[in-house]
Amino acid sequence: MSARTHQLDLIINLARRNLSLQFRGSFLGLLWALLLPVIQLIVFVFLFQRVVPLGIENYPAFVYTALLPWNWFSASILSAGDLFFVHRGLVRTPNFTPSTLALVAALTNLLKYLVALPIIFVLVAISGRAITWTVLLLPFIMLIQGTLIVGLSLFIATWNVFYRDVQQIAGVAVMLWFYLTPVFYSLENVGREYRILFMLNPMAGLVQSYRAILYEGTVPDWSGLLVASAIAVAALGIGYLSYRRMIEEVYDFL
Amino acid sequence: MNLVLEIQGVSKRFRTQRNRPATLKELLIQRLNGRYPTAAGEHWALREVSVSLEKGRSLGIIGHNGAGKSTLLRLICGLGRPTTGTIQYWGQIGSLLELGSGFQPEMTGRENLLTGGILGGLSRREVEAIQDDIIAFAELEEFIDQPVRTYSSGMYLRLAFATVTHFDPDFIIIDELLAVGDSRFSQKCLDRLKSFRMAGKSLLIVSHDLDQIRASCDEVLVLEEGRTLMRGDPESAIRAYYDVMRQRTEKRQAKIGVADQPIAPVQQGKRYGTQEASITAVRLFDGEDRMTDHIYAGSPLTVELEYLRLNTVYDMACLVGIFNENDTKCFQTFIPSVQTASGKLSERGSIRCRLPQVPLVPARYYIDVGLFPPDWSFVYDHHQAMHTLHVMNENGIVADVSGVLMVHPDWAVRPLDPS
Numbered sequence: 156m157s158a159r160t161h162q163l164d165l166i167i168n169l170a171r172r173n174l175s176l177q178f179r180g181s182f183l184g185l186l187w188a189l190l191l192p193v194i195q196l197i198v199f200v201f202l203f204q205r206v207v208p209l210g211i212e213n214y215p216a217f218v219y220t221a222l223l224p225w226n227w228f229s230a231s232i233l234s235a236g237d238l239f240f241v242h243r244g245l246v247r248t249p250n251f252t253p254s255t256l257a258l259v260a261a262l263t264n265l266l267k268y269l270v271a272l273p274i275i276f277v278l279v280a281i282s283g284r285a286i287t288w289t290v291l292l293l294p295f296i297m298l299i300q301g302t303l304i305v306g307l308s309l310f311i312a313t314w315n316v317f318y319r320d321v322q323q324i325a326g327v328a329v330m331l332w333f334y335l336t337p338v339f340y341s342l343e344n345v346g347r348e349y350r351i352l353f354m355l356n357p358m359a360g361l362v363q364s365y366r367a368i369l370y371e372g373t374v375p376d377w378s379g380l381l382v383a384s385a386i387a388v389a390a391l392g393i394g395y396l397s398y399r400r401m402i403e404e405v406y407d408f409l
Numbered sequence: 410m411n412l413v414l415e416i417q418g419v420s421k422r423f424r425t426q427r428n429r430p431a432t433l434k435e436l437l438i439q440r441l442n443g444r445y446p447t448a449a450g451e452h453w454a455l456r457e458v459s460v461s462l463e464k465g466r467s468l469g470i471i472g473h474n475g476a477g478k479s480t481l482l483r484l485i486c487g488l489g490r491p492t493t494g495t496i497q498y499w500g501q502i503g504s505l506l507e508l509g510s511g512f513q514p515e516m517t518g519r520e521n522l523l524t525g526g527i528l529g530g531l532s533r534r535e536v537e538a539i540q541d542d543i544i545a546f547a548e549l550e551e552f553i554d555q556p557v558r559t560y561s562s563g564m565y566l567r568l569a570f571a572t573v574t575h576f577d578p579d580f581i582i583i584d585e586l587l588a589v590g591d592s593r594f595s596q597k598c599l600d601r602l603k604s605f606r607m608a609g610k611s612l613l614i615v616s617h618d619l620d621q622i623r624a625s626c627d628e629v630l631v632l633e634e635g636r637t638l639m640r641g642d643p644e645s646a647i648r649a650y651y652d653v654m655r656q657r658t659e660k661r662q663a664k665i666g667v668a669d670q671p672i673a674p675v676q677q678g679k680r681y682g683t684q685e686a687s688i689t690a691v692r693l694f695d696g697e698d699r700m701t702d703h704i705y706a707g708s709p710l711t712v713e714l715e716y717l718r719l720n721t722v723y724d725m726a727c728l729v730g731i732f733n734e735n736d737t738k739c740f741q742t743f744i745p746s747v748q749t750a751s752g753k754l755s756e757r758g759s760i761r762c763r764l765p766q767v768p769l770v771p772a773r774y775y776i777d778v779g780l781f782p783p784d785w786s787f788v789y790d791h792h793q794a795m796h797t798l799h800v801m802n803e804n805g806i807v808a809d810v811s812g813v814l815m816v817h818p819d820w821a822v823r824p825l826d827p828s
Contacts, residue, residue: 165527172524176515244510248528249486249502249582406489407423 166255169245170262177263188267192222193274199339211341213282213370219275220369221338221362224300227268228358229329231261231304236322238312243409253405254398257308261301275369287372296364296375299384303357306390309398316405336362357383412499413580413611414462414485419494420635421455421480454480455635457494462580467612469626469643471619471650473657473786476632478615482506482582485613500579501530505570512569514558518549521557522572529576539575546601547571548594567594574601580611585618599625617785619647657787658683678775678794686718686725686780686789689757691796693776702796705803706771706815711763714778716790718756722782724748725789729762730777731769732794739769739813746783767800768815774798 178184199218203209211217238256239246246253279286315321336358337345345353353359360379367375455477462468470478484491486504511528512521522543526536544553547567557565574581581602602625606612616622622629622643629646631638631653639649662683695701696709704710712729725748730741744750747760776798779791800815810818 161527161530161532164532168524168527168533172513172516172520175520176513179515244512245528247483247486247488248511249488249504249506250530251528403490406483 162255166259166262169255169259170266173259173263174266185270188270189274192219192226192271195222195226203339209340209344213278213284216275216278216282216284216370217341217366218339219278220366221336223268223271223275224362224365225333225336225338225358227264228300228304229333230264230267231308232311232325232329234260235308235311236315236319236325238308239316239405239409246406246409253402254309254395257305257312257394260308261304264304265297265301279370282370284370284372286369289368289372289374292368292375293365296361296368296380299380299387300361302391303361303383303387306387306392306394309394310390313394313398313401313405316408317401332356332358335359338362354379354382355386357386411464412461413464414460414498414613415496416458416460416481416485417495417497419455419458419481419484419491419496420453421477421484421489422492423452423454453635455484455491455632458630458632458635458637459494460630460637460640462611462613464611465606465609466627467606467614467625469622469629469646470613470615470632471617471622471629471646472632472638473653474784475634475786477635478632479584480635481632482584482613482615485582498580501576503529503573503576503578503581505573505581505583512557512565515556517555518544518553518557518560518568522553522568525569525572526576529573529578531576536576543568543571543575546575546597563591563594570598574598574605578610580613581605582613584615619650623647654785654787655681661787675795677797678792680790680792680795682780682788682790684790686716686722688714688778688780688790688792689717690715691776691778691792693796693798703799703801704767706800707766707768707803709763709765710767710798711761712776712778713759713761715757715759716780718754720756722754722789724754724783726781726783726785727760727762728777728779728781728791731767731798732775732777733813734773734775736794737813739774740764740767741777769800770810770812770815771800771802774800 174185178187181187183190196215196219199222200215203211203218204214235257238260239253242253242256245251245256276286311321311325315325335352335356337353342350342353342359342363360376360383364375364380364383367373458477458481460468470481472478483489483506484496485498486502486506511525513524516524519540522540523533523536526540527533544550547564547570549564549568552560552564557568560568583602602612612625614622614626626643628640629643630640631646631649633653638653639646641649658681665683665685692700692713693702693704694711694713695704698711714727714729718725724746726743726745727747728741728743731739733739742762748754751758774797775794776796777791777793778796780789781787781791782789810816
């Protein structure tokens with residue numbers, strides 16, 4: 156058996172293990188992965204269709220297409236700081252590459268995304284729009300987002316071993332980042348002078364792309380996706396380099 | 410040569426930085442005040458250690474606490490990189506280091522076994538094919554689908570041991586494999602390791618149990634303060650280990666100079682130690698609690714020793730043994746911590762060790778007593794062959810027995826039926 160298929164076996168097994176751990180002992184089990192975004196959706200719909208109407212048509216489908224990738228991102232980043240601490244036993248296993256953990260965490264949260272994904276098609280159907288071929292671009296956009304998540308996770312996980320503030324900062328950053336990403340509002344609500352801010356936000360580019368392919372049925376705006384890809388690759392590079400430089404000290408520290 | 414492991418000139422330095430900032434705030438404050446963490450504290454856990462392991466051989470590593478054994482094992486397992494030197498291995502390592510540390514308590518035994526197997530280099534399918542063997546070996550058929558947090562520590566270790574040793578690693582690293590479950594199971598483990606060696610696999614064993622090292626290693630590496638003290642056959646390595654203990658004791662003795670209090674001259678045997686805790690008297694009692702140095706074979710014996718300790722000694726281990734005239738160990742026992750057994754140590758006290766039966770062949774024996782610091786790194790006071798014990802035959806007649814153990818033989822000779 157080649158090393159690569161073995162590595163894949165390991166990642167899949169660990170991701171499955173993490174997923175089943177999260178819902179173990181709960182009555183609804185994996186159904187929670189479906190329920191949580193739906194509850195979020197209901198709150199958003201109530202807030203921005205009734206309390207402070209934003210005037211966006213087909214608001215449920217509009218929000219939900221962005222909510223799922225955002226949850227994937229935030230859940231991964233928020234748990235990244237603890238990655239090496241929680242899995243200390245694994246990190247100390249011979250022949251185990253700790254960076255695998257970042258991949259596994261991203262995959263675990265992606266699986267939750269996939270569980271909740273079918274609801275999108277229901278919502279889009281309700282809104283009277285058709286699902287077009289552009290949905291086939293989904294894996295491609297997920298790959299970019301996954302790269303971004305793994306890169307940031309590696310960075311946070313590594314440095315948080317030495318400076319526990321990193322996790323705190325990441326927590327605050329994710330919260331602010333949410334408001335600067337067009338999840339519950341549309342980029343069209345944003346004044347032109349601020350657009351540059353959103354151009355540089357890789358999550359904005361990604362969320363817009365998901366929305367384009369799933370909800371609008373159009374090809375995503377390539378420029379936004381290009382910026383997101385560049386930042387994702389840079390994040391992966393920086394994250395991996397920090398990890399490579401510090402991992403020996405991580406072993407000594409844990 | 411068919412090497413499975415080669416370690417060349419490995420050193421490992423740990424930096425114990427003073428003022429190392431734990432948070433960014435501290436880092437900022439330090440930098441703003443123009444202070445930088447001083448790398449003053451350097452600790453070399455290993456220095457220039459070289460050793461190799463051939464296929465089918467077993468290597469033991471001994472050394473006192475802090476000699477660098479664990480650091481070396483961790484480096485071999487790939488946990489951390491040596492500061493200098495190289496470590497190379499060929500094949501899959503099975504590590505009994507921190508047994509079961511990769512287990513996730515909420516998952517069932519079966520799920521942990523699967524993860525453990527994949528971590529051990531197998532595919533999911535391969536693990537599933539042998540999982541029944543593992544469960545049977547660990548004797549956990551009833552509990553395998555329970556979360557491992559509900560396991561007793563014995564069950565936990567059994568599963569961990571069974572998991573690691575069934576994945577067909579090319580060599581196994583063992584750290585203090587002494588107490589996996591009950592004695593029957595630990596014998597099963599030793600048998601398994603033996604069959605491992607028969608199959609041409611290699612073992613790397615770290616242990617404090619010198620008898621185990623003697624029994625299961627072809628070659629032994631003795632580490633002392635991170636350096637290779639010697640490498641050789643088990644007997645000479647163990648001698649070197651004791652020599653180190655003696656040297657440490659002498660060094661310490663010279664440094665603290667407790668020996669100003671007069672010690673009674675030794676009439677026979679040997680006595681040495683720093684005398685921080687000193688054995689002031691040794692008395693033997695028979696089954697009726699009479700002080701004596703004569704007992705009958707198979708009757709009870711109580712060894713009592715009185716100690717006097719300095720107030721720098723908080724805890725000690727106490728050793729009692731019986732040796733014959735050929736200096737063969739007939740029996741030995743110890744308590745690792747007198748303090749745990751009795752509470753806070755008084756300045757003077759006595760320790761009694763009662764042996765319900767001493768089934769030794771009638772002869773002259775020596776009672777060996779010793780007090781050691783709890784990590785056994787040097788000697789407080791050790792009396793070797795100083796105290797005589799005569800074991801007599803109950804009927805006054807010496808039966809036709811020899812050896813160490815006194816058993817009354819009962820012979821029967823019978824012709825076999827011609828049919």
